[in-house]
Amino acid sequence: MAGDKQADGGHADGTVGKALDVLDMVASHGQPVRFSDLLDTAPYPKATLYRFLQTLTNQGMLAYDSDRGTYTMGMRLVRLAHAAWAQSSLAPIARPYITDLARQTGETVHLAQMDQGQVLYVDKCNAAKPVEMFSQAGKVGPAYCTGVGKAMLAFMSDSAMEAAFARQSFHRFTEQTLDTPDRLRAELVAIRARGYGFDREEHEPGIICCAAPILTRTGRVLGALSVTSTTARTSLEALEAEAGQVMACAARIAAEAENWRFPEQG
Template identity: 40%
Template sequence: MSSIDKAIQVLETVCDNPEAIRFTDLVARLGLPKSTAHRLLTTLLDHGLVRYDREDQRYSPGYRLLSMAQRTWERLDIPKVARDHMQRLLHEAGETVHLAAVDGHEIIYIDKLESPKTIRLYSAIGKRGPMYCTGVGKAILAYLPEQQQEDVIAHTEFVRHTAHTIPDARALRQALADIRVRGCALDMEEHEEGVRCVAAPIFNFRGEVVAGISVTSLASRMSTTRLQDLQSLLLEVARDISRELGYLQPNDHSRPGGQEAS
């Protein structure tokens, strides 16, 4: 193992520990010689990547990590990060793939890969859509902070686009609770008659939902069984994108996905 690998191990151990860690505990956990651990910690301290409290004699993550994380996040291009994963989803599902983000009280489609099969959809890159009756919209809304979620609901005009559209705030709150239990959202012809989709949320390094990804097709090709079959694939793709954005889930995803809109 190279010195860089060992230094990364040391840094990750300091960052992952729920509280500041003692040198002896760090050495015991990593199985490194004391001299090696001390040398690596000294280098990390010199670069501001870890901090040392002389009174407690414990190591903590350094403040420089915050500025590095912020600069990294500012340069992340979600569509660029997601594109290869979207291509995989298109290849395996064979249906249209959408990527959307929050824009005020609506969603905005930021990328789209068309199905090779003929299908006309409401969505287009740059087009906005409602959150309460689209798959990606509900997938994102379900994982917004409560105050922001309630703000969106308060500003929602519940237009009945189809006979299946969610009619009011009470029904929407129940749908969002179901999404958080199920881990993904379904659009069962709620926004466009004859169009169904399944969607999942995408999270950043802070654990914040920043986008949603979905698979959309005609209802004639999206039976309940087909939608269920696509859920595992979609959630896996959403997790992979989230990981590239720096999201580290505890065990698995405690907050997976949603569903897409037409």
């Protein structure tokens, strides 16, 4: 759920926070969802949940299919998402650079930014022979076990890093997952020292990457990018040979983004 809950079951951000929670609930299903399905997991009484759904539908944030009795995300959200992509995302600036990097390396390139301690993938350029994997533009992933996530965490201020750490689940996805704060901290020190990091099959078996942060001249984290492949096609050593290109691409994106106004990361 978005935001922090109060002990009495309320929401620290009041009515707006609850409404956003309901939007998150509908979005998390990934398909049209019935009221009864939402009620099963909602922290709100039936009447309260129904009221929020009605208001969000009236405002165009949700759409209701009366024939099927289901809710989906509304077209107003689509318009807002396009505006956010253009105004707050690195994607419009970075697209030509990550396209060139994908062409040069022959591998998939991801572009990501940090959102409330989690990784938000904002763009992706597929390799000549794409590989099916979790990361797609618009998806949210864990920061502690992805290359782009660790690259961003490593260069955050101490306070931003601690806030992000508090939002990590440290669930063990694979045998390689860094599943404790201490293991992750040690990894971040190494990433900061060399300027880039890896995903060593930490989130998905067989998926590896080399990632670098996108930093302003003052060191503020704007995002990160990665060159991603599979263990069936290449190795970490081969991907590390691309680290110079990855960091150079990140620097070019940062230079062009320097005069833009992006939300503070983390």
